Amino acid sequence: MNSKVNHPKDRPWLMRTYSGYASAKESNLLYRSNLAKGQTGLSIAFDLPTQTGYDSDHILAKGEVGKLGVPMRTIEDMDTLFNQIPIDKMNTSMTINAPTAWLLSLYLTTAEKQGANIADLRGTTQNDILKEYLSRGTYIFPPRPSMQLTAEIIGFTVNHIPKWNPINICSYHLQESGATPVQELAFTMANAITILDIVKERGEVKKEDFPKVVGRISFFLNAGIRFVEEMCKIRAFTSMWDKICTERYGVKDPKLRRFRYGVQVNSLGLTDCQPENNIARIIYEFLAVVLGKDSRSRSVQLPAWNEALGLPRKWDQQWSLRLQQIMALETDLLEYEDIFEGSHIIEQKEKELAGAAEVELNKIMEMGGVIPALETGYMKRCLVESNAKRLREIESGDKVVVGLNKFTEAEPSLLTQGMEESFLTVDDSIADQQIELLHSFKKKRDQDKVARALEKLHTSVSNSKNIMQASRECALAGVTTGEWSDTLRKIFGEYRAPTGISGISNDRISTEEARKVNEKIRRLNTKLGRNLKILIGKPGLDGHSNGAEQIAVKAKDVGMEVVYEGIRLTPEQIAESALQEGVHVVGLSILSGSHLKLIPEVIHCMQKRGLNNIPLVLGGIIPKSDIAKMNNKIICKVYAPRDYNLNTIMDEIVDMVDKAN
Amino acid sequence: MNLNSIDTLLAEVLAGNKIAVANALNLLENIRPAKTSRIRQLIEQLSRNARPGRHLIGITGPPGVGKSTLISRLANFYRKQGRTVGIISVDPSSCRSGGALLGDRARIIHDPGDSGLFIRSMAAGKHLGGLAWRTRHCLTVFEAAYDIIIIETVGVGQSETEIAQVVDSVVFVVQPGSGDALQFMKAGIMEIPDILVINKADQKKLAAKTKIDLETVAVYSGFDESGWQSEIVMASALEGWGHDQLAQALSDHFSFLENTCLKKKRHLNRVQWILMMFKERFGMFGLETLGGESSVLKQIAGFDLTNPFYCFEKLTHEMWTLAKNV
Known part of the structure; x- marks a missing residue:
């Protein structure tokens, strides 16, 4: 039998790059140039203040404005972003979660101003809050009202923008936080069920339209280096989803039950030592999501090879795009039907994963769904435990990472020569310009109209009405992102998600090295007269807390008293906590690239309080050339992802404290 | 400002200078024999200068019932009244490594610029009973610097007994349907607290049932030896209500004590x-x-x-x- 000729060649997946930076004006120019080159879809990245519902002039926005995406505060910004770009011809993907209703309102308002009919619009809002609490950190409100907002947006788009994907449920970030394939499957399905149940319960759509709601749910997955298992995981996703749609929601049309997903492959396993090896990792991970036709992704984003070192440049991103184009256009992959069909081994692995995931899924549903499983800290604890296990395996060598814990002797990397200076940086003066722009907009708007719109928003949300109508009126009236979010903060309150570290059961000093550190700490405690106390936290709005959490767990396990402050801290908060808690050392983690702005300020705030003798330890992605710029007696050491031996880190911290006292 | 001088340190603590409060706590926690004489001096001075209207509140209950959120709201309530607040949060230590995770600070929402709010976390160390060994020492600093002093401990059973020997009012927090506390009280393992809070009372049915159960026990036990009848407060940290009723109950208990047996x-x-x-x-x-x-x-x-x-x-x-x- 000829395996190819009877079938048309499969269409390649969408190749996306995630972009947006500095300002609406700059991003608009970038989009227009990409569109001119033939790109059809837009993927918008918003800066962290926008994602967490703050205006550019808020204290927490310091150092973050325009850093990781475009600052989007008002209708004026949205108009600028789409200047000369016809929204009705675009397929726009927006990475936005807690304030989705607001950003969607701005988008629709600009579209209508351009003369578009909103019923025709196509695009995706990420709108998945669970992984924000568990991994990414850009949540604002407590879980219950947040998930209700999610449901309201789904209801609105199904009724008014039928081709819109209102939610992209992400297991991507769960894997980045250490989730096992089984946890990914179970947590993601539990998340989808909880959301669908709320939509149903609230009666957001007519009963007969409910299958359409199910059909609009899409997913965003991750693929790690164990690519055979990862492919089986995706097959398990497909079969579990089909079963849930059929059995729980009675969806008859197979098209509406299809597991629609996009992918970005894993960044967690990328290393900063011998970084050229990452290209191989990216390609193998990529295989998992394209090899089998039945489980092939609809859209793929690949990370850049040097992500673990700093913010990638255009050339680095281009390289990742080329990998995809070669796979789709040069290889014969797309000429075949599913090449794994009939493989017993693949089928069995898929069943194994789906079976185990179902057990875990049932456990979560018995707790009452993801909201209780989240609020009690259960889910976060599971992830922190898995991640701790992964790190222990790397530390012990049970899990091989080439170039990191094996084959570490290497020729100097020719690719990284001179790279330090060439990382993408965003000019800090952009923040000032953006704040000025915001203030001048606020001056010229109709203040009474703004006040009335906000009041209406308050009343409407307090009465549990669908959020979209009042939000769209706010957009038109000239309300800002911060004002919209503050109104909701007043109603729902703010939330601090469980850190997952307090319930960790693994309370043993597992290795000889750890025991040695423990003894050293006990000796130091006697010298100090108090137990060694460390403050750990994350300044700024970057919410990726996995690293900080693992350090906190380890520090406790070797015998330190750990004050874990969590995410979203201002320099004042950090210094004040260090003072009030009487700590001996402060450890801060930063991944967003805002260290040059934030760290000197932390140091200043500490000195203001007379805390001159407290060593400061940094962790995260901080280019070497920046370390010199922050040079200060207080910064004792900067750790990078390559420093995987946590015992060594702990040992060095103990020495720093010893020296400082 | 020389905080090495006990007199200056004392004066600054009394003035509510947070740097001085932190330094005083660091000193009182220090177990080195060389520090003993300074610790003696400071505690004696602090004891003579305790704030006359201070109220010491102990808040305890099993993990996960929402104590920190409740304390967060309570502290906010007192601050709005213009009263200063000091919080000590005690967490258990690992018996193997001696380490501890002090995670409550992250859950108490506060403004770092507020000069009238101070939070200190402490590890219980080897000391059984829920309090850190030096908590009593450290309390003298708080009693001289703040109007309202809140001590938070984790546990069911033993810790209430010990915390009752430290504070004026004991608050025990449970969540709807929690049978353990009830059983402990019935069996007499746990003393009846001055105030019982049923948190997460947004789960209305279960909360109502828990309230009836607790009332039965409280009424059955009658008044405590001072003549106070335990009060039951319903609260929901999630929906943001009940903390003002708790503040009222605390104030009632304090007035009661002042008129009877506070001294x-x-x-x-x-x-x-x-x-x-x-x-x-x-x-x-x-x-x-x-x-x-x-x-x-x-x-x-x-x-x-x-x-x-x-x-x-x-x-x-x-x-x-x-x-x-x-």
């Missing part, structure tokens, strides 16, 4: 503190040499308690004298 209670608590210091050092040997615990308590009660170290030394001296004569 006596605080006196007894101080006696317990000295007994604890003595027991920590000399254990059963010490107690038996001085004729048993009740005899020691009687002796302590006869001392001037302003300086606990002075009392401790008197006991020690007497113990050695008696021991030598045996």
Whole structure:
């Protein structure tokens, strides 16, 4: 039998790059140039203040404005972003979660101003809050009202923008936080069920339209280096989803039950030592999501090879795009039907994963769904435990990472020569310009109209009405992102998600090295007269807390008293906590690239309080050339992802404290 | 400003200078013998200068019932009234490594620029009973610097007994449907607290049932020896209500104490503190040499308690004298 000729060649997946930076004006120019080159879809990245519902002039926005995406505060910004770009011809993907209703309102308002009919619009809002609490950190409100907002947006788009994907449920970030394939499957399905149940319960759509709601749910997955298992995981996703749609929601049309997903492959396993090896990792991970036709992704984003070192440049991103184009256009992959069909081994692995995931899924549903499983800290604890296990395996060598814990002797990397200076940086003066722009907009708007719109928003949300109508009126009236979010903060309150570290059961000093550190700490405690106390936290709005959490767990396990402050801290908060808690050392983690702005300020705030003798330890992605710029007696050491031996880190911290006292 | 001078340190603590408060706490936590004399001086001075209207509140209950969020709202409530607040949050230590995770600070939402709010986390160390060994020492700083002092501990059972010997009012927080606390109270393992809070009472049906159960136990146990009948408060940290009723109940209890036995209670608590210091050092040997615990308590009660170290030394001296004569 000829395996190819009877079938048309499969269409390649969408190749996306995630972009947006500095300002609406700059991003608009970038989009227009990409569109001119033939790109059809837009993927918008918003800066962290926008994602967490703050205006550019808020204290927490310091150092973050325009850093990781475009600052989007008002209708004026949205108009600028789409200047000369016809929204009705675009397929726009927006990475936005807690304030989705607001950003969607701005988008629709600009579209209508351009003369578009909103019923025709196509695009995706990420709108998945669970992984924000568990991994990414850009949540604002407590879980219950947040998930209700999610449901309201789904209801609105199904009724008014039928081709819109209102939610992209992400297991991507769960894997980045250490989730096992089984946890990914179970947590993601539990998340989808909880959301669908709320939509149903609230009666957001007519009963007969409910299958359409199910059909609009899409997913965003991750693929790690164990690519055979990862492919089986995706097959398990497909079969579990089909079963849930059929059995729980009675969806008859197979098209509406299809597991629609996009992918970005894993960044967690990328290393900063011998970084050229990452290209191989990216390609193998990529295989998992394209090899089998039945489980092939609809859209793929690949990370850049040097992500673990700093913010990638255009050339680095281009390289990742080329990998995809070669796979789709040069290889014969797309000429075949599913090449794994009939493989017993693949089928069995898929069943194994789906079976185990179902057990875990049932456990979560018995707790009452993801909201209780989240609020009690259960889910976060599971992830922190898995991640701790992964790190222990790397530390012990049970899990091989080439170039990191094996084959570490290497020729100097020719690719990284001179790279330090060439990382993408965003000019800090952009923040000032953006704040000025915001203030001048606020001056010229109709203040009474703004006040009335906000009041209406308050009343409407307090009465549990669908959020979209009042939000769209706010957009038109000239309300800002911060004002919209503050109104909701007043109603729902703010939330601090469980850190997952307090319930960790693994309370043993597992290795000889750890025991040695423990003894050293006990000796130091006697010298100090108090137990060694460390403050750990994350300044700024970057919410990726996995690293900080693992350090906190380890520090406790070797015998330190750990004050874990969590995410979203201002320099004042950090210094004040260090003072009030009487700590001996402060450890801060930063991944967003805002260290040059934030760290000197932390140091200043500490000195203001007379805390001159407290060593400061940094962790995260901080280019070497920046370390010199922050040079200060207080910064004792900067750790990078390559420093995987946590015992060594702990040992060095103990020495720093010893020296400082 | 030289905070190495005890007089300056004291003056600044009384003025609510947070740098001084932090330094005083660091000193009082220090176990090095070289620090003992400064610690003595400071505690004596602080004890003489405790704020007259201060209210010491202990908040305890099993993990996960929402104590931190409740405390967060309570602190906010007091701050709005213009009263200053000091919070001590005690977490258990790992018995193997001696390490501890002090995670509550992250859950108490506060403004770092607020000069009238101070939060300190402490690890319980080897000390059983829920409090850190130096908590009593450190309390003297808070009593001199803040109007409202809240101590948060984790646990069911033993910790309430100990916290009752430290604070004026004990609040026990449960969530709807939690049977453990109820069973402990019925069995007499746990003392009936001054105020019971049913948190997460947004789960209305279950909360109502829990309330009836708790009322039964509280009524059955009747009034405590001071004549106070335990009060039950419903609250929902999630929906943001109930903390003002808790503040009211606390205020009622405090007025009740002021009119009845506040002085006596605080006196007894101080006696317990000295007994604890003595027991920590000399254990059963010490107690038996001085004729048993009740005899020691009687002796302590006869001392001037302003300086606990002075009392401790008197006991020690007497113990050695008696021991030598045996």
